[in-house]
Amino acid sequence: MRLTALDEAAEALKLRKHMGVAEARATYPKLDVIEDDPAANRRFLEAIADWCDRYTPLVALDGVDGLFLDITGCAHLFGGETPLLKDILARLFQMGVDARGAISSSPGLSWAISRFGQGGIIEHGEVEQALAPLPVAALRLEEATIGALNKTGLKYVGDLLNAPRAPIARRFGGSLLLRLDQALGTDEEPVSPRLPVASLSVERRLIEPIGAEDDILALTGQVAVSLKPSLEARGIGGRIFELVLFRVDGKVFRISAETAQPLREPKRIAALFAERLQAIHDDFDAGYGFEILRLNVLLHEDFVTSQGDFEHHQQKEASLAAFVDRVSARLGEDCLQTFQLRESHLPERAVIAVPAIDHLSAPKTREGHPPPARNERPIRILRKPEPMDAFAVEVPDGAPASFHWRRKQHRVLKSEGPERLATEWWLDGSDTGDRDYFRIEDDQGRRFWIYRHGHYERDATQNWYMHGVSA
Numbered sequence: 001m002r003l004t005a006l007d008e009a010a011e012a013l014k015l016r017k018h019m020g021v022a023e024a025r026a027t028y029p030k031l032d033v034i035e036d037d038p039a040a041n042r043r044f045l046e047a048i049a050d051w052c053d054r055y056t057p058l059v060a061l062d063g064v065d066g067l068f069l070d071i072t073g074c075a076h077l078f079g080g081e082t083p084l085l086k087d088i089l090a091r092l093f094q095m096g097v098d099a100r101g102a103i104s105s106s107p108g109l110s111w112a113i114s115r116f117g118q119g120g121i122i123e124h125g126e127v128e129q130a131l132a133p134l135p136v137a138a139l140r141l142e143e144a145t146i147g148a149l150n151k152t153g154l155k156y157v158g159d160l161l162n163a164p165r166a167p168i169a170r171r172f173g174g175s176l177l178l179r180l181d182q183a184l185g186t187d188e189e190p191v192s193p194r195l196p197v198a199s200l201s202v203e204r205r206l207i208e209p210i211g212a213e214d215d216i217l218a219l220t221g222q223v224a225v226s227l228k229p230s231l232e233a234r235g236i237g238g239r240i241f242e243l244v245l246f247r248v249d250g251k252v253f254r255i256s257a258e259t260a261q262p263l264r265e266p267k268r269i270a271a272l273f274a275e276r277l278q279a280i281h282d283d284f285d286a287g288y289g290f291e292i293l294r295l296n297v298l299l300h301e302d303f304v305t306s307q308g309d310f311e312h313h314q315q316k317e318a319s320l321a322a323f324v325d326r327v328s329a330r331l332g333e334d335c336l337q338t339f340q341l342r343e344s345h346l347p348e349r350a351v352i353a354v355p356a357i358d359h360l361s362a363p364k365t366r367e368g369h370p371p372p373a374r375n376e377r378p379i380r381i382l383r384k385p386e387p388m389d390a391f392a393v394e395v396p397d398g399a400p401a402s403f404h405w406r407r408k409q410h411r412v413l414k415s416e417g418p419e420r421l422a423t424e425w426w427l428d429g430s431d432t433g434d435r436d437y438f439r440i441e442d443d444q445g446r447r448f449w450i451y452r453h454g455h456y457e458r459d460a461t462q463n464w465y466m467h468g469v470s471a
Contacts, residue, residue: 001020001021001022002018002019002020002021003015003016003017003018003019003020003021003024003033004017004018004036005017005036005065010031013027013028015028021033038064041064041065042064045061045064045065045067046061046194047250047251047252048067048092048097048250049061049067049194050252050254051246051250051252052067052069052088053195053244053252054246054292055069055071055074055078055084055088056069056070056071056074057193057195057197057198057201058070058072058191058193058197059193059194059195060191060192060193060194061194062111066111066114066115068107068110068111068191070191070193071084071103081103081121082121084103085101085102085103085120085121088101089101095249095250100114100115100119101114101119102114102117102119102120102121102122103120103121103122104121104122104127104130104185105122105124105127105185106182106183106184106185106188106189107182107189107191108139108140108179108182108183108184108185108189109122109127109130109131109183109184109185110122111138111140111183112131112134112138112139112140112157112183113130113134115138116134116135116137116138117130117134117138127183127184127185128161128184131157131158131161131183131184132156132157132158132161133156133157133158134156134157135155135156135157136149136150136154136155136156136157136159136160138157138183139157139176139179139180139183140179141175141176141179142175145172145173145175145176148171148172149172149176157180157183160176160180161180165177196298198242198296198297198298199297199298199299199300200227200230200231200234200238200296200297200300201294201295201296201297202223202224202226202227202230202294202295203223203244203292203293203294203295204219204222204223204292204293204294205291205292206219206290206291206292206293208289209248209288209289209290209291210289210290211286211287211288211289211290212286213277213284216245216277216290216293217270217273217274217277218270219293220243220269220270220273220293220295221266221267221269221270223293223294223295224266224269224270224295225266227266227269227295227297228264228265228266231264231297231300231303232264234300235302235303236262236300236301236302236303237261237262237263237264237300237301237302237303238259238262238263238264238269238297238299238300239258239259239261239262239263239299239300239301240256240257240258240259240297240298240299241256241257241258241259241263241269241272241273241295241296241297241298242254242255242256242257242295242296242297242298243255243256243257243273243276243293243294243295243296244292244293244294244295244296245290245292245293245294246290246291246292246293246294247286247287247288247289247290247291248287248288248289248290248291249287249288251285251287253284253290255273255276255277255280256276256298257269257272257273257275257276257325257329258325258328258329258333258357259272259321259325259357260321260324260325260328260356260357260358260360261321261360262300262301262302262303262304263325264303268322268325269295271322271325271326272325272326272329273329275326275327275329275330276329276330278330279329279330279331279332320360321360324336324356324357324360325357328355328356328357333355333357333358334355336355336356336357337353337354337355337356338353338354338355338356338359339351339352339353339354340352340353340354340359344424345421345422345424346421346423346424347377347381347467347468348381348383348384348385349424376439377449377468378447378448378449378467378468378469378470379468379469379470380468380469380470381449381467381468382466382467382468382469385451385465385466385467386405386406386465386466387463387464387465387466388403388404388405388450388464388465388466389403389404389405389464390402390403390450390452390464391403391404395456396455396456397418397436398415399412399415399417399418399438399440399450400412400440400450400464403450403464405466410442410443410444410446410448411442411443412440412441412442413441413442413443414440414441415438415439415440415441416438416439416440417436417437417438417439418436418437418438418452419436419437419438420434420435420436420437421434421435421437421451422434423435433453433454433455434453434455435451435452435453436451436452436455437449437450437451437467438450438451438452439470446469447469447470448466448468448469448470449466449467449468449469449470450464450465450466450467451464451465451467452464453465
C-alpha cells in the first residue's frame, strides 16, 4: 500500500506521494490513512465540473484532480477575470474545497501556475517571467524526461527558455519543445469540453432560490419565451432541449426532453418538462432551492412553416406530435412505437419497430408523405412463423382445404394465391427454398396468411406455416 494523495499537514511532515504506508507510519505512528476510491473521486470531480458550468459551458477534466475552463467571452459577465477567479475560489472554499486556480492565455501556462506557482492572473507580457522559476515538471512532462533533465542540470523552465532548441530536441525529443511552446502560448492547445455545447442557451439568475415544481415550470416558460426570438432569427426549431438547474449547495440537475418535430412554442416546451418532472419526481430533490435556471438547445433542425388547409391537416399533425412528445417525455421513448419499412421483401424483415418520436422526425418522400405500406399484408404478423398441418391440398399450387393450427381445426372456404417470395440467399443461404403465400378465409369468417415451404415438383416434403392473422 502506498500514498496516493497528501493534505497540507502531511506535506509539512515531508511525506511524499508513492511512499509506502508502512514506512510513513513507522516515522509517524499516528498518521491517519484513508483508503483511496478512484470512482468516488471521479464522481466528485465531475460534480464540481457540473457546478463550474455556471461560468462557462466549456469545462474539461484534467486528470483526476483538475479542471480546465475556457472563459473566452465570459469574464465580462462577472466583472472581469480577477472577480471571476475570486468568485470561483471563494465559492469552492465555502463548499469545503480548497482549490487553487490561474487565468492566462494558454491552458499549459494556467496548469503550471496553478499547480507549481501561487496562482492568479498572468498577463500577456508576464509569461516568461512567470514560467522561469518553475520546475521542469510544470511543463507536463513524463517522469523519465524530468529525470533526464535534472541529471543534465536543467531543473527549471528558465534553463530551457534560453537554451538552443536543436540540441534539446535531439536529446529529449520533440515533445519537450511542444510542451514548452504550449506553456508559452506559441502553440495552440484546444480545450475539449466534457459535455456537448448547446447551440442556443438562455438562463435566469434568481435573487431568491425557488424549489416548487410549479415555480420551476413557470420560470421555464418565461425563459422559453426569451429563447423563441433567437430560434426564429435563425429559422430553426429545437429537437432536444435541456433544462439545467443549479442548486444553492452546488448540486446540478440536468433534465433533457426530445421532440418529434422542430419546436419553438414556449408553452409546449414547458409542457415537455412538466412531464419530465413528473417522471423523475422521486429522484428530484430541490433541497434549499435553485439559484440558476438555464434552458439549452442541444439539437436543432430547420423549422418549416406552412399554412394549414381548410380541413385542419396541419393542426392534426401538430396535435399528434404534441401528444407523442408529452407521452414520450413522461414514459420514455419506447412507450409509443410505430413501424418503419426496411429494404427487404420477407415479411418478418420488411418492417422494424421504432419509437414514434423518431418516426415523426424522419425525412419524408418528395411528395411530402411517408412511403406507403403494403395493404395486402395482414394486420398481425407473427414474430416467428408457426408450423401447422394442412389437409387435402390441391397440387401443385393450390391452397389446403382445411388445416389444424393451435389445437383447432379450420375449414377453408376461400383462398387467394399463391404469392411466391424468394428467400434472401445472401442471408439465409442458397439452399433455402422459396415460399408460396396464400390469403385464406375459414368457415367462421377468420382470415389467415399461410405459406408453403417447398415445391411439389422438386421437393420430397412440403411444410406449411401460419404467418399472420387479418381478422
